[in-house]
Amino acid sequence: MPPRKEEENQRIRDDRREKILEAAAKLFARKGLAATKIADIAAAADMSHGLVYHYFSSKEEVFSTLVERALDGASMVTHGAHLQPGTPWEQLRWMTARMLEGVRQQPEYFQVVLQAMTSDTVPAELREKALQEGESSRRAMIQLIEAGQKTGEVVAGDPSQLATLFYSCIQGLALSETFKGPLEMTFPTIDQVMRILEP
Amino acid sequence: MPPRKEEENQRIRDDRREKILEAAAKLFARKGLAATKIADIAAAADMSHGLVYHYFSSKEEVFSTLVERALDGASMVTHGAHLQPGTPWEQLRWMTARMLEGVRQQPEYFQVVLQAMTSDTVPAELREKALQEGESSRRAMIQLIEAGQKTGEVVAGDPSQLATLFYSCIQGLALSETFKGPLEMTFPTIDQVMRILEP
DNA sequence: GTCTATATTTCGATAGAC
DNA sequence: GTCTATCGAAATATAGAC
Numbered sequence: 001m002p003p004r005k006e007e008e009n010q011r012i013r014d015d016r017r018e019k020i021l022e023a024a025a026k027l028f029a030r031k032g033l034a035a036t037k038i039a040d041i042a043a044a045a046d047m048s049h050g051l052v053y054h055y056f057s058s059k060e061e062v063f064s065t066l067v068e069r070a071l072d073g074a075s076m077v078t079h080g081a082h083l084q085p086g087t088p089w090e091q092l093r094w095m096t097a098r099m100l101e102g103v104r105q106q107p108e109y110f111q112v113v114l115q116a117m118t119s120d121t122v123p124a125e126l127r128e129k130a131l132q133e134g135e136s137s138r139r140a141m142i143q144l145i146e147a148g149q150k151t152g153e154v155v156a157g158d159p160s161q162l163a164t165l166f167y168s169c170i171q172g173l174a175l176s177e178t179f180k181g182p183l184e185m186t187f188p189t190i191d192q193v194m195r196i197l198e199p
Numbered sequence: 200m201p202p203r204k205e206e207e208n209q210r211i212r213d214d215r216r217e218k219i220l221e222a223a224a225k226l227f228a229r230k231g232l233a234a235t236k237i238a239d240i241a242a243a244a245d246m247s248h249g250l251v252y253h254y255f256s257s258k259e260e261v262f263s264t265l266v267e268r269a270l271d272g273a274s275m276v277t278h279g280a281h282l283q284p285g286t287p288w289e290q291l292r293w294m295t296a297r298m299l300e301g302v303r304q305q306p307e308y309f310q311v312v313l314q315a316m317t318s319d320t321v322p323a324e325l326r327e328k329a330l331q332e333g334e335s336s337r338r339a340m341i342q343l344i345e346a347g348q349k350t351g352e353v354v355a356g357d358p359s360q361l362a363t364l365f366y367s368c369i370q371g372l373a374l375s376e377t378f379k380g381p382l383e384m385t386f387p388t389i390d391q392v393m394r395i396l397e398p
Numbered sequence: 399g400t401c402t403a404t405a406t407t408t409c410g411a412t413a414g415a416c
Numbered sequence: 417g418t419c420t421a422t423c424g425a426a427a428t429a430t431a432g433a434c
Contacts, residue, residue: 012417030317034234038410048419053411118229118378134382157391164375165368165387172371176363179317183333188364192356195395211399236427247401252429 017055019045024062029108029178033063033119064126067116070109071133073102078137081144089153092144092197097190103174104187110174138163145197155199166196216254218244220268223261228307228377232262232318263325266315269308270332272301277336280343288352291343292393299389302373309373337362344396354398365395 023044027036038059042049056062081095103110116122116130141163148154155162173193176185222243226235237258241248255261280294302309315321315329340362347353354361372392375384 009417016417031319032231032234035231035318035320037408049410050412050420051418054417057411059410114374114378119234120230121234131382138382138384155394157388158385160385161387161391164384165372165391168371168375168387169364169368170371171374172367172369173364175313175370175374176367179313183330183337185337185363186357186359188360188367189356192360192364192395195354195397196391198394208399215399237429238427248428249402249430250400253399256429258428 013055016045016047016051019047020052020055020062021066025066025106025108025112028063028066028115029111033059033115033121060121060123063112063116064123066109066112067122067126067130070106070113071129073106073109074113074133074137077102078133078140081140087153088144088148088151092141092148092154093190093194095141095144096193099170100173100190100193103170103177107174107177110171111178114171138167141166148197152199154197162197169193169196212254215244215246215250218246219251219254219261220265224265224305224307224311227262227265227314228310232258232314232320259320259322262311262315263322265308265311266321266325266329269305269312270328272305272308273312273332273336276301277332277339280339286352287343287347287350291340291347291353291396292389294340294343295392296389298369299372299392302369302376303386306373306376309370310377313370337366340365347396351398353396361396368392368395 020041024036024041027040027044031040036059038049038052041059041062042052045052052062056065077095077098080098081091084091084094086094113130113133116127117134119127142159145154145159145162149156149159170193173188177187219240223235223240226239226243230239235258237248237251240258240261241251244251251261255264276294276297279297280290283290283293285293312329312332315326316333318326341358344353344358344361348355348358372387376386
């Protein structure tokens with residue numbers, strides 16, 4: 001039987017890891033991978049930079065961990081939409097609702113995934129995974145748009161263009177949320193966003 | 200009378216500066232200020248890194264020059280909208296058209312301005328200028344929306360929310376254009392974008 | 399005007415004390 | 417588990433030759 005102390009230590013370790021990840025997410029989203037120094041993360045997480053290396057072997061590993069998490073979340077939304085009951089429009093609305101929730105609760109994750117797609121210091125394998133999730137999500141969206149057009153619930157027009165517009169909105173909103181400090185904005189409603197697709 | 204050679208040299212200098220700025224804009228937009236090395240810029244501009252320093256005193260100066268340019272362009276659109284003839288809707292449409300042109304022709308500029316608002320290695324004065332242009336543009340947009348709602352040309356709803364949604368779209372589209380390499384997308388039409396504001 | 403070689407700084411990463 | 421001190425690589429910026 002392990003000594004009583006061990007689980008207490010485990011809890012501390014988990015806490016520390018979370019604190020690092022939380023601080024890093026905000027910084028990565030705002031400043032990018034390269035501009036974020038380990039010292040910044042350590043300061044934001046209120047610990048020495050040496051301790052960060054005790055929990056993660058490198059800055060890239062912190063970043064990768066965040067990307068993996070974000071991709072898992074994104075994947076659930078992408079694949080969940082088709083499984084939802086209801087008409088194509090209702091499925092689209094469900095998907096949009098989940099995305100807007102994500103944008104408001106963890107806007108940093110959107111930025112982090114975006115950076116994962118482009119940064120060259122990120123492992124090629126992970127970048128590939130991010131790009132695939134992006135394509136996958138885009139395809140799902142296009143399918144739903146096409147289905148919705150057949151039922152007359154979605155506005156006519158090239159589904160690819162509509163998908164681009166829609167995703168640009170979502171990504172742009174995540175961006176606005178990430179940087180909402182100085183410019184005071186008010187977040188749009190789901191209905192306002194859905195009007196892009198309304199007939 | 201100055202020797203004939205001088206104007207030729209001047210032309211070379213201008214060319215070189217332009218080449219550096221053009222290369223830097225693409226790189227800054229894609230990778231960010233910190234992740235873009237002087238060596239990268241030099242390579243993209245097809246010259247030695249020493250020569251870059253001959254034309255600009257630092258990497259930040261290259262960046263600042265681009266931001267100034269972008270802000271000048273943005274300012275013209277912002278202030279030009281109210282001067283356009285026609286109804287509020289027509290003014291909004293003119294503004295949107297200019298922005299979408301900008302997004303397609305120089306998507307990098309949008310990214311560069313965005314980075315200028317947040318990067319801490321950029322002179323505080325310039326960052327302030329970027330933030331002010333952002334606010335200014337936002338106010339102009341809100342005013343046009345309000346005017347349009349009075350004439351019934353614009354959908355009802357909180358103008359601040361609509362402005363956020365609209366700008367998020369524009370910024371998101373600029374982002375899509377900047378990174379349009381791997382994910383093949385098709386650019387939406389102005390009418391599709393304007394539907395956000397249609398009654 | 400342009401290049402190569404070098405000095406200087408910064409930052410990621412490690413080692414060792416507590 | 418946590419910190420401080422330190423190493424070494426990488427990148428900015430400069431100097432001097434062509």
